[in-house]
Amino acid sequence: MTESITTERAVVDQAAEELLERPGPAATETPAARRRNPLQVVGRILAAIVVRYWPIIAMLIAWPVWLWANGYSRAVAPGPLDVATDLVQHPDVYLLPVLWTALFAIGGLLLGMLVGIVLGVLVWMSPLVSGLLLPSALILRVVPVTAMIPILAALFGYGSGTVVVMVVILVFFPAFSLTVSGMSSVSQSSRDLFAVLGSGLAARVFRLHLPAAIPSIMLALRISAPVGILGVLLAEYLLSGVGLGDLLRTAGERLEYEREWAAALVATVLSVICFGLARTAERRVVDRVT
Amino acid sequence: MSSRLRTAVYGVAGVVVLLVIAQIIGTTGLLGPTWPPITEVAAFLFDPSNHRLLGNALAATVSEAALGGLIGIVAGIGFALIAALLPLLAPGLDRFAALIDAVPAIALAPFLILVFGREGTPVIIVALSVTFIIYISTSSGLDSAGRPYRDLFSVLGARRAVRLGRVDVPAALPKLFDGLTLAAPAMILGATIGEWFGARRGLGVLFVSAMQNYRIELLWSAAVLAVLCSLIVYGAALLAQRAVVRRFA
Numbered sequence: 001m002t003e004s005i006t007t008e009r010a011v012v013d014q015a016a017e018e019l020l021e022r023p024g025p026a027a028t029e030t031p032a033a034r035r036r037n038p039l040q041v042v043g044r045i046l047a048a049i050v051v052r053y054w055p056i057i058a059m060l061i062a063w064p065v066w067l068w069a070n071g072y073s074r075a076v077a078p079g080p081l082d083v084a085t086d087l088v089q090h091p092d093v094y095l096l097p098v099l100w101t102a103l104f105a106i107g108g109l110l111l112g113m114l115v116g117i118v119l120g121v122l123v124w125m126s127p128l129v130s131g132l133l134l135p136s137a138l139i140l141r142v143v144p145v146t147a148m149i150p151i152l153a154a155l156f157g158y159g160s161g162t163v164v165v166m167v168v169i170l171v172f173f174p175a176f177s178l179t180v181s182g183m184s185s186v187s188q189s190s191r192d193l194f195a196v197l198g199s200g201l202a203a204r205v206f207r208l209h210l211p212a213a214i215p216s217i218m219l220a221l222r223i224s225a226p227v228g229i230l231g232v233l234l235a236e237y238l239l240s241g242v243g244l245g246d247l248l249r250t251a252g253e254r255l256e257y258e259r260e261w262a263a264a265l266v267a268t269v270l271s272v273i274c275f276g277l278a279r280t281a282e283r284r285v286v287d288r289v290t
Numbered sequence: 291m292s293s294r295l296r297t298a299v300y301g302v303a304g305v306v307v308l309l310v311i312a313q314i315i316g317t318t319g320l321l322g323p324t325w326p327p328i329t330e331v332a333a334f335l336f337d338p339s340n341h342r343l344l345g346n347a348l349a350a351t352v353s354e355a356a357l358g359g360l361i362g363i364v365a366g367i368g369f370a371l372i373a374a375l376l377p378l379l380a381p382g383l384d385r386f387a388a389l390i391d392a393v394p395a396i397a398l399a400p401f402l403i404l405v406f407g408r409e410g411t412p413v414i415i416v417a418l419s420v421t422f423i424i425y426i427s428t429s430s431g432l433d434s435a436g437r438p439y440r441d442l443f444s445v446l447g448a449r450r451a452v453r454l455g456r457v458d459v460p461a462a463l464p465k466l467f468d469g470l471t472l473a474a475p476a477m478i479l480g481a482t483i484g485e486w487f488g489a490r491r492g493l494g495v496l497f498v499s500a501m502q503n504y505r506i507e508l509l510w511s512a513a514v515l516a517v518l519c520s521l522i523v524y525g526a527a528l529l530a531q532r533a534v535v536r537r538f539a
Contacts, residue, residue, distance in 0.1 A: 015430035015465075016391070019384040051378065055386035077404050131300025136308040142475050142520040146482035146494050147513035150501035154324035154509065230394040234483065237396060238498065245396065252400065264397035272392045 017279075078258040083265060086258040093247070093259070094266050100243040102270060104160070105232045108167025109224060115168060116175025117217060121205060123176070124183045134177060141173045145231050153239050160242065163235040170231045174220040182213030214289045218282040225278035229271045244270070324506050331514060334507040343496075343508075348515055350491035351412075354484065355477040355519075358413040362420025362473070367466070369421070370428035374454055383425070391422045395480060399487045412484025412492065419480045420473045427469025431462030463538045467531035474523040478516055 050057065064079045078086075087094065123130040149166055156162045186209055194204050236245025244267045251259035309328055314320075316327030334340055369387075373380040395415045402411045435457045443453040478493075485494030493512050500509035 016384070016388055016426045019380075019387075019426065019429055019433075050382075052381045052385055054379070054382040056382075056389065072404075128300070131297060132304035132307055135301035135304045139305065139308070139517060139521075142517050142524070143513060144475075144479040144482050144516050144520065146479065146486065147497050147509075147516050150497045150509055151324075151513060153501055154504070154506060155321055226392060226394075230396065233394050233396045234486075237486070248396065248400070257400070260400045264400055267397040268393045271394050271397075272389070275392045 076257065078261050082258045083262045087262045087265070090259075094244075094263065097242065097244045097247045097263070098266060098270060101229075101232055101236065101245070101267070102274075104163050104167065104236075104243065105229050105274065108164050108232065109171050109221070109228045111164070112168040112171025112224065112228070113175045113217070113221060116172040116220065117179050119172070120176045120179025120183070120213075121210065124180050124209070125201075125205075130180055134180070137173050137176060140169070145170060145227075145234060149231075149235050149238055158239045162239060163232060163243075166235050167228050167231050170227055171220075171224040174223045175217065178216040178220040179213050182216030183209040185216075186212045211289065215286045218285045222278045222282045225274045226271060229267075229274050233267055326506050326510055331507055331510045335511045335514065340508075340511070344511060344515060346491055347493045347496045347512065348519070350489070351478065351481045351485065351493040351516070352519060354412040354481040354492065355416055355523075358416025358480065359420050359473065359477045361413070361417040363424050363470075365417065366421045366424025366469075367428050369425050370432060370462075371454070373429055374432045374458065375450060380429075384429070387422050387425050390418055395419065395483045396486075399484070402484075403487055408488040409490070411487055412481045412489060412494070415484040416477050416480035419476045423469045423473045423476065424466065427465045427472075428462055431465030432458045434465060435461035460538055464531070464535045467527070467534045471524060471527040471531050474527045475520045477523060478520045482516065 060080060067077050067079055123133055145166070148169065149162075152162050152166050152169075156165055183205075190208060190212075191204075194208055199207070232243065233245040233248070236243035237249050238245075244263055247263045248260060248267070251257075251263055312325075313328045315325050316330070319325075335344070369383055373383045395418070398415065398418070399411060402414050406414050432454070439457045439461075440453060443457055448456070482492065482494030482497065485492035486498060489495055493516050496512040497509060500506075500512060
C-alpha cells in the first residue's frame with residue numbers, strides 16, 4: 001500500500017508521457033508531400049500547431065471574448081495584453097520572487113531527496129524498522145500540505161526556515177519509500193554473487209543495492225518536483241514575505257490584478273520548467289545506468 | 291507468520307510507535323507549546339462543544355471534494371472518450387492535460403475566483419486535478435486492449451464506437467480505478483487549497499484561522515480530520531479498484 005501510493009503517481013505520469021508520444025495525424029505525410037511550395041509548408045506547420053495546441057489557442061481567444069461579453073473592465077479582469085504589458089514593463093518586480101521560489105524549491109528538493117535516501121538506506125538494513133516506518137510515512141504523506149504549513153508555522157515560526165522544512169517533509173517520503181523498494185529489487189543471483197565473494201555491508205550497499213535503486217530514486221525526484229513547487233508557492237502565500245507566492249498574495253490584496261495574473265503566469269512557467277527538467281534528468285540518468 | 295500478516299502487524303505497531311512518540315513530544319514540551327499531546331487533540335475532537343465548528347468545516351470540505359471529484363471523473367472520462375472517438379483532437383487534449391497538471395493550483399486561483407466565485411473555486415480546483423488524473427488513466431486504459439481483439443473487431447467490420455464499447459472500455463476499467471485511488475488524496479488537498487482564497491467554511495479555512503488565532507488543538511484536530519478523510523476515500527477507492535481488477539483484468 002505504501003509503495004502503491006507513490007508509484008501510482010508514477011504510473012499516471014508514465015501514461016501521460018506515452019500519450020504525448022503517440023503519433024498524431026501529421027505523422028502520415030510522405031516525402032513527396034514535403035517538396036511542395038513554401039505556402040503549403042507553412043500551412044502544414046500551422047496545422048500541426050493547431051492539432052497539438054488547440055485547447056490553449058481556444059482559451060487565449062475565449063479569454064478576451066469572455067471578458068468583453070461579461071462587460072468586465074480592465075480593473076476587474078485583465079486581458080492577455082494587460083498581463084503581458086505588466087510583465088514586459090516591470091520585469092524587476094518578478095525577477096527576485098522567481099529566484100527566491102526557485103531557490104527554495106530546488107534547495108528543499110535536493111535536501112529532501114538526500115534525507116530520504118539516507119533514511120532509506122538505514123531503514124533498508126532492518127526489515128523491522130522499515131516495517132515500522134513505512135506505514136507511518138504513508139500517514140505523513142496523506143497530510144494535506146495546506147494543513148502541514150500552518151502546523152509547521154506554529155512550530156517553527158513564519159520565516160523562510162519553515163518553508164524549507166516543509167519542502168523537505170514533502171519530498172522526503174517518495175525518496176525514502178522508493179529508495180527502500182529500489183534497494184530491495186536486487187535479484188537473488190546478484191546477492192548470491194556478492195555473498196560468495198565475501199563482500200562486506202558497505203560494498204553491498206554502495207556497489208550493489210544503491211546503484212540498483214537509482215532508477216527508483218530518479219522517479220522520486222520526478223514525482224516530487226511539481227509537489228515541491230506547489231508547496232513552496234503555498235507556503236510563501238501564507239507565511240514568508242518573499243517569493244512568487246508572496247507576490248501573488250500582495251498583488252491580490254492591493255487589487256493589482258494584472259500583476260496577480262502575471263505572477264500566476266510566471267509561477268506556471270516556472271513549474272512547467274521544473275517539471276521538464278526533472279523529467280529530462282530522470283530520463284538521462286536512467287538511460288545511463290540501465 | 292505469513293508475510294502479509296507480518297506486514298500488517300509491523301504497520302500497526304509502527305503507527306502506535308508514531309502516536310506514542312508524538313504523545314511524548316507533546317507532554318514533555320520538547321518542541322514547544324505548539325505541539326500538543328495527542329490525547330489533548332483527541333479530547334478536543336470528542337468534545338461535543340467543538341462538534342458544530344468541526345462538523346461544519348468537514349461537511350463543507352467533503353461536499354466540495356465530492357462534487358469536484360464527480361465533475362472531474364465525468365469530465366475526465368468524457369474527454370478520454372472524445373479523444374478516442376476523434377483522434378484528431380487527441381494530441382491537443384493530451385498536451386492540455388499535461389499543462390493543467392503542471393500548473394500549480396494556487397496560480398489558477400485568481401482566474402477561478404473571477405469565473406466561479408469564492409465558494410465555487412474549491413470545487414473547480416478539485417475537478418481540475420481529478421480530471422487530469424482520470425483523463426490520463428482512462429486514455430491509457432483505452433489504448434491498452436490487446437491488438438488481436440481490435441483487429442478482430444475491425445475485420446468483422448465493427449464501427450469505431452462499437453469497438454470502443456465492447457473492447458476498449460472494459461479494458462480501460464482497471465486503469466480508470468487505478469486513477470481513482472490516486473485522485474482520492476488529491477481531492478481533499480484541492481478542496482483545502484481552494485478554501486484558502488476566501489471561502490467562508492471548510493477545513494482549509496480552519497487551518498489558517500486556527501494558526502492565526504493560535505488555537506493549537508483546533509489546528510491539529512482539523513488536520514487529523516483531513517488525514518482521516520483522505521485515508522477513508524483512498525481506502526474506498528482501493529477496495530473498488532481491487533474488485534474491478536478481479537473482474538476485468
